[in-house]
Amino acid sequence: MNAIAEPINTLEDRGVLRFITCGSVDDGKSTLIGRLLYDARAVLSDQLLAVTNSRHKRTEGEEIDLSLLTDGLEAEREQGITIDVAYRYFASPVRKFIIADCPGHVQYTRNMVTGASTADAAVLLIDATRVKDGALLEQTRRHAALVNLLGVRHLIAVVNKIDLLDYSEAVFNQIKAAFEALAEQLGAVPAAVIPVSALRGDNVVVPSRNTPWYEGPVLLEVLETLPAGEAAQDARLRFPVQWVNRVGGSRVDDFRGLAGTVAAGRVRVGDAVRIEPAGVSAVVDRIITFDGELQEAQAGMAVTLVLDRDVDASRGDMLVAAADPASGAKNLSAELCWLDSTPLNPARRYLIKHGTRTMQAKILALESRLDLQGLVHQPADGLGLNDIGRVRLAVQQPLVADAYAAHRATGRFVLIDAATNQTAAAGLIEA
CATH class of the missing domain: 2.40.30.10 (Translation factors)
Known part of the structure; x- marks a missing residue:
């Protein structure tokens, strides 16, 4: 019952969505992720047993403290806060996900920046009980600004702890208006604004009967439908050279390749490329991976490129398309x-x-x-x-x-x- 809902090889090809949870401290980020994993049946039985028996849980009786599923450091469990970025992996029947649970404390903002730097989407939590007269907390505004600055393409606002305010539609609408005003200041268009109780599970994976006035999608539904990764695939070629792979020594078996990860775009055998900043041109002769040779590599793939001739290239150089050169x-x-x-x-x-x-x-x-x-x-x-x-x-x-x-x-x-x-x-x- 607590295994991953569907085998990975049965999923639709919607790509892997990388997203973060962010917002101010104690807004319920870790609990939300725990609830998402638990209700999506992506928690293994031994993990659930360890959390249930934890001496650090902050719930009463047999109720599970879902925040402990992501708070892995001893200091996090003792204090009930997130310090480091915690990464979790799970799959729904239609997509795979990589989640980064980011800390909310101001002094750990650097950790939040790390998590957001590779994210396709951001789930910004807003504690409904802490918004007074429509004024969002400074750390909420800081995280929203950073997410926008870092180019995270999709922003989802989750108004959490709505159960503590009797599922008030009026309170939700006030907070929604405040967030939409913030998004307009940033020049961002939010993907959704959702009333949620991470503790009770309202509108996280399944619609809640407690919010009949809300007709929008639940959080998992939004995450399953967001596009991911196409910007890097469609961009111009960028291949930073990590190191020069040189083996052999005789004229028969001599081998020299440029190893690295494709940062953006695609590269194919036969493509003309330039090594920058030197501006030297060459043609891609082979694309080699641990599993064999390829005809094409795209963003995110670690490969070794063998060129049709020896060129002076080393760590720190950049390979770009010859038809679309970049200058230093x-x-x-x-x-x-x-x-x-x-x-x-x-x-x-x-x-x-x-x-x-x-x-x-x-x-x-x-x-x-x-x-x-x-x-x-x-x-x-x-x-x-x-x-x-x-x-x-x-x-x-x-x-x-x-x-x-x-x-x-x-x-x-x-x-x-x-x-x-x-x-x-x-x-x-x-x-």
Whole structure:
């Protein structure tokens, strides 16, 4: 009864949907995921037994504390909070899912950014009992802004704990109006706004009799129908070289291939490509994987490309389509989410890690900081922990990069404090 509902090989080919749960602390993110897994029958019997017998459960009697299905760290279970990003995998009869349960505390915003960076959709939880006069919490607004900034294409608002307010339609409509106003400020179009009780299971997997006034889809139905992954498949080719695979030594068995993961687009045997930033051209002769050779590889696949001739390529270089070349740039405009307790300091030495390349970078200017209430950029003197701001920076060598809006994989980077080796910021390239 508690096994996965359908074998993987019977599922429709709707692709794998990666989504996150986010929002403020104690909004019920872990409980929602636990309920989703439990009601979709994606919890194994031994997992259920361990949760039922846990000494950290916060429910009474035989009632299961579903949040423990995702809170894996001992500190999380003791405190009843999420600290690290917890990934869970499950399948419904029509799709496979990868869920990232992100923490809500302000000090763990960096972990939320990590989870959102690869997500197709975001489920933003709003605790109905904590919205006063239609004013959403600051952390709710911060997570919504970050999700939008990171280019997550589908945003679902879940108004949780509606059972504690007697399933009030008036309260739901007030919160829905506040969220839709926030989405309009961000320029986002929400996929759905759903009244939910994660604890009781209302409108998570099955429609609730307690909300006869709600005629929209339940959460699982929305997740099953969202498109996923096609943006990366349809983009222009981007293949960062991770390392050069060289074996053999004689003229007979000599082999040299460029290994990496296709970040965007597709590559086929016979395609003409350019190695950037050098601008050298070649043709793809073979595409090799652990399981054998392919005629085509697409975004997300780890492969080794063998070219028709020897070229000078190494880790950090980028293969692009010869018909659609990309040039390197030494000056970038970017949006930063500051993740270090040490504030931004243009006098400090930073390293930029972009794809497989790491080099020195210098912050030329801080142009503005995002005001989370008005969601507009304001002039600023500095960036502190969890602040979002626009900067101009220069890099040591030409960087083959894209605007984040065009290519998520090659439009993002991290800044590293060269003195402490701490991750200082996550960056999204604007120009």
